Amino acid sequence: MKRFQLMQRVNVEGLYGAVQAALPHLKREGAGRIVVVCPPIYSRFFRGKTAYAMGKVGMSVLVKGLAMDFEREGLNGMAVVGIWPAAAIESAATERFTRKDPSHAKDLRKPTIFSDAILAMLRTPAPVINGQLELDEDFLRKQAGVTDFSKYAVVPGSSPRRIMPAELPDLTVKEQDDEGMRIDSSKL
Template sequence: MPSINTAKVALVIGASRGIGRQIAIDLAKEGYAVVVAAKSTTTEPELARLSPFPPDPNSPQSTITTVAREITLAGGEATAIPVDTTNYSSIQQLAYSRLDVLVYNSGAIWWGPVATTPMKRFQLMQRVNVEGLYGAVQEALPHLKEEGASGREGDRRRRIIVVCPPIYSRFFRGKTAYAVGKVGMSVLVKGLGMDFAREGVVEKGLAIGGLWPAVAIESAATGQFTRKDPSFARDLRKPTIFSDAVLALLKAPAAVVNGQLELDEDFLRKQVGVTDFSKYAVVPGSEPRRIMPVELPDLTVKEQDDEGMRADSSKL
């Protein structure tokens, strides 16, 4: 693990390829010591035989070992630690000397209706997606709640960033089993954000936010479509747009981020002022199709502040 004296430490879970790899690399460029975590690793003999290096970032050859090596070769600080997010004891082995940022990008996917989603697939998605996130948050919270010298946000901005979608009904269609877990992750973002607000830690720099792509991103998951139809690449963006949005979430005030479910393009537009997204297109000159709604529902109700009698089972 990075030294406790390191200025800033970020843990990226699900960082072996695609979006997670890009986030880890860009956090290192921002001065973070990065803990690169996922299941896949590369042995030293295998690493020596890899050609070219770095490997295709969306291929099985891209692992936490290769990502950490990419970072260190570029002058950054990185540590690769294997983790199985279906196993809480594995998550508990991610011991922290200090933690400023947790990015949870680990995910299992099975797109299909309930009738064609086997129980084993459903269980795997819940364990990797929502249970893995919950375990990671439980372990990280004590370290993230450690304050800076004066307890002001400027001393130490701490963030939990979850790759999860905004909540709206169309998302459930045709992939209900997958949506159960992903929206469960979004509920955690909303609920923990409310806890943070009530505890008064947002003013001290701690926040949780969700982030999701507005346009499909080049990855191992979308690669199955481009292999069948190469023209599909015209509807893809590079993972750098998502990583740029993550950095923007880190730099934004905690109150702006906390409990919010953001889309990468929309957050960059409103928070950073980006208007030209052409550099993110996988195919130069193309205009990738937006897959997310332009307007999303407001989840609040008129009785939002009327909680009735709140109960805490841990104190009953």
């Protein structure tokens, strides 16, 4: 239970606290981006890692909900967006696999794919990315026109295996804009 609570405190509470601290400054400027490392919401992500997925998807829910709040409040210069890797990225976490079996490196991309995608997000107009849960590769392809991803392969000439689905679900519903009666729960 302690490990589960720590995961939730770091992922969900940590993000919520950081956003809460940053929002007054962003609102004063009327512009800014919040980029969150969180996955698109889809069923396969939960398999085999439910406790971890609960925290990460909680972060994704914050992205979707805060984006709706930005729109509702007319904060068109602000955006919150989620980013997640489409293929495994070389990191301290993947090092334990490549140390045991160096052939695993062929399925890894360099971290620069992530930083390039984030830089592209910072250049993209807020209304285009606000509330999106993006995959690094797909975002670079769609918004930055990148078609050759070979420079990101850890092993030159390899094609890292994509670990994310090619198509993700759309979470909107027909009645999305019908909020009903709006109540400020902080004043209840």
